[in-house]
Structures are given as structure tokens and as C-alpha cells.
Amino acid sequence: MTEHFRLPDLSTDKDFDGDSFSAIYTTTVTVRGGVTAHGRASGRARSDDGVLDLNLRMPAELGGDGSGTNPEQLFAASFAACFHGALSLIARQEALDPTTIAVEATVAFGRDPGDGGYLLRVDLVVRWPGVAPEVAGPLIEKADSLCPYARMAWEGTPTTVSLAP
Numbered sequence: 001m002t003e004h005f006r007l008p009d010l011s012t013d014k015d016f017d018g019d020s021f022s023a024i025y026t027t028t029v030t031v032r033g034g035v036t037a038h039g040r041a042s043g044r045a046r047s048d049d050g051v052l053d054l055n056l057r058m059p060a061e062l063g064g065d066g067s068g069t070n071p072e073q074l075f076a077a078s079f080a081a082c083f084h085g086a087l088s089l090i091a092r093q094e095a096l097d098p099t100t101i102a103v104e105a106t107v108a109f110g111r112d113p114g115d116g117g118y119l120l121r122v123d124l125v126v127r128w129p130g131v132a133p134e135v136a137g138p139l140i141e142k143a144d145s146l147c148p149y150a151r152m153a154w155e156g157t158p159t160t161v162s163l164a165p
Helices: 071-093 133-146 148-155
Strands: 029-032 044-047 053-055 102-111 118-127
Touching: 071 102, 071 118, 071 133, 071 148, 133 148
Parallel strands: none
Antiparallel strands: 029 044, 044 053, 102 118
């Protein structure tokens, strides 16, 4: 049985109005620490609608048992999916077939040599068989400016951190 999905109504047109950020979609995911009281090592991540509900585990490379999903995998999946969506939208607007597009995201977790803190590095690779590089290149650049994950990587994202009452 084939599921039918409806494409999003989003566009690349300037079809918004206003001077400030206006959320189109909002979700909340809560992570609890599990048996070690450490979200990365033994945590559980659950979305407010319950659709996402999974165990978090440290990868073996960081001393964990690698038996569950880790935050870097989730971030890589999110970034790749978002970039894929932006590129697919642009491809359709150019009357190109997006069905063969694949976006591979590699996320590296490491130390910042400047302060010893932690950093992420992201490398995206787009595979688009049958589309010439001179055609795909400008569309990939356009997707890079449209995708909010890519914009977050280039520009940063407004973030607040607060203690609940």
C-alpha cells in the first residue's frame, strides 16, 4: 500500500508580512537523564506530541555503549532533511525532478582549541544524479540560503536559556 503525502505549501517567495519573527510551527522535546542522570548517556527524548520517543546513548567513540541514538545523529538527520526539503522545493520551482536528490549530513563532535569547550562541524554532500553540476550548483546555493538549519550554521540562532519556575 502506498501512502500519499501532501507537499508543503511553503514557497521561496516573500509571502510574509511583518517586521518580526512569526512562528509557523513550534515543537517541544524534553530530555530526561535516565539511570545515570545524564541526558547524553542514558537519557530519553520525547516530543510534546509523543511522536518522537527514543532512548539517547553515548556513541562508543565517546565512551558509551552505542546502543541508542545520540544527539549528533538527530542533528545530522534534521539538517539533512531540512536541506533536502529546501532543495526539493527549489527544484520543483525550476521544473526539475527532485526524486533522485539525496543529502548526506556528517556531524563531527569535538573540542574547540580556543577554549576547550565543545563544537560541532557539519559537512553536507548533495547527490543529484542526472542533473549537471552547472545546473545543480546555483540551486544548492539557493537552498543554502533558504534552509533554516544552514542559516543557523552561518548566522547563528537566537537562543534563550532559562530556569523554569
